[in-house]
Amino acid sequence: MSNSFVLRAEERGFDKIVSTGATAAYVGGHPDAFITRWSSFNFHDYQDGRPGFGRIRVFGDETFNSPGCSYSMHRHHNFIISAIVLEGKLTHLNTLGNIDELLPGDFYAFSAGSGGFHEELNMQSEPMKAIYLWLIPDRLLLPPTYARGHFDATAGMNRITTLIGSDEGAVPIPQDARVARLVSDAPGTYQYEPRSRGHGVYVFVVEGEVVCDGTLLARRDSKAVWGVDEFVCRTSGGADVLFVETIL
Amino acid sequence: MTDDVFKRWLCLGCGFSYDEALGLPEHGIAPGTRWRDIPVDWCCPDCGTPKSRFEMVEIGYAAGQPVADIAA
Numbered sequence: 001m002s003n004s005f006v007l008r009a010e011e012r013g014f015d016k017i018v019s020t021g022a023t024a025a026y027v028g029g030h031p032d033a034f035i036t037r038w039s040s041f042n043f044h045d046y047q048d049g050r051p052g053f054g055r056i057r058v059f060g061d062e063t064f065n066s067p068g069c070s071y072s073m074h075r076h077h078n079f080i081i082s083a084i085v086l087e088g089k090l091t092h093l094n095t096l097g098n099i100d101e102l103l104p105g106d107f108y109a110f111s112a113g114s115g116g117f118h119e120e121l122n123m124q125s126e127p128m129k130a131i132y133l134w135l136i137p138d139r140l141l142l143p144p145t146y147a148r149g150h151f152d153a154t155a156g157m158n159r160i161t162t163l164i165g166s167d168e169g170a171v172p173i174p175q176d177a178r179v180a181r182l183v184s185d186a187p188g189t190y191q192y193e194p195r196s197r198g199h200g201v202y203v204f205v206v207e208g209e210v211v212c213d214g215t216l217l218a219r220r221d222s223k224a225v226w227g228v229d230e231f232v233c234r235t236s237g238g239a240d241v242l243f244v245e246t247i248l
Numbered sequence: 249m250t251d252d253v254f255k256r257w258l259c260l261g262c263g264f265s266y267d268e269a270l271g272l273p274e275h276g277i278a279p280g281t282r283w284r285d286i287p288v289d290w291c292c293p294d295c296g297t298p299k300s301r302f303e304m305v306e307i308g309y310a311a312g313q314p315v316a317d318i319a320a
Contacts (some may be wrong), residue, residue: 042260044261140256
C-alpha cells in the first residue's frame with residue numbers, strides 16, 4: 001500500500017532566532033546576527049507539525065544573517081547531523097578537530113555518537129543558506145565521526161546523485177538512510193527506487209518545481225512517499241531537488 | 249513482561265540519551281529509575297530541552313560501550 005504526505009513551503013514551522021537576549025548564548029554574532037529556520041518537522045518551539053519521518057527528526061531550511069552569525073559551540077550525542085550548503089560560506093568547527101569551510105555544493109555529515117561539540121558559523125557579510133538534516137543513528141553512543149563531500153552540479157546535471165549513504169562515492173553514515181540530489185536544467189523524467197517498501201523518501205524542492213509522484217511541488221514544497229517499489233519525478237526545466245531516503 | 253524492560257529516551261534537542269537501567273547518578277537519578285518517575289519539570293542536563301520533548305527509542309548500544317552488556 002502506498003502512502004504519502006505533502007508539506008507546502010508555508011506550512012512549515014518558522015523561527016527567527018536573534019543573537020541578543022535569552023537566545024544570545026545559542027546564536028552568536030550579537031547584536032545584529034540572527035538565524036531564520038523553516039522546519040519541516042517539529043523542532044524546539046515549533047511543535048505543531050509532524051514529529052519526523054522514518055529516522056529523520058530535523059529538516060531545517062536555514063539562513064545565517066550578518067557576519068559572525070552562528071550556532072555557538074554546543075554539545076550533541078547520537079544524532080547524525082548534516083549540512084548541505086546552498087549559498088554563502090559556512091565555517092563548521094567540531095571537537096573532532098575539524099575546521100572546515102564549506103561552499104555551495106559542499107556538505108558534511110557529523111555523527112555525534114558518544115559526544116561531540118560543534119559550531120556553525122557565517123563569517124561573511126552575505127547570508128549563508130543551508131539545509132540542516134538530523135537523523136537518528138542505528139546505535140547509541142557510537143564513536144563520533146565527521147566527513148565532508150561535494151556535489152558537482154555540472155558533472156551531476158540531470159541525474160540523481162547520492163551524497164550520503166552506502167553508495168559508492170557517498171559519505172557513509174551509521175544508518176539505513178540515503179541523501180541524494182537532482183539538479184536539472186531540462187525537462188526530464190526520473191524514476192526513484194527506494195531500497196524496499198519499508199523505506200520512505202522525503203522529497204524537498206530547493207529550487208524550481210517538480211511533479212513528484214503526481215503532485216506538483218513548487219520551491220521549498222516537499223512530499224514524502226513510502227510503501228512503493230518506485231515513483232516518478234518529472235521536471236519541466238530548472239530544478240534542484242533533495243531526496244532523503246530512510247528506513248521506516 | 250515488556251513493561252519490565254528498561255527503556256531508553258533520546259533528547260530531541262541535542263541527542264542526549266537517558267537509559268532507565270543506568271539512571272544518571274551524577275545528576276541525582278539512581279540506576280533503575282523509570283522515565284515516568286522523573287519529575288515532569290526535569291530538563292535535559294546538556295541542553296535544557298524539557299522532558300516532554302524526549303522520544304523513547306529502541307536502539308542498542310555501539311560495540312565497546314561499557315553499558316553494551318546490559319543493553320544488547
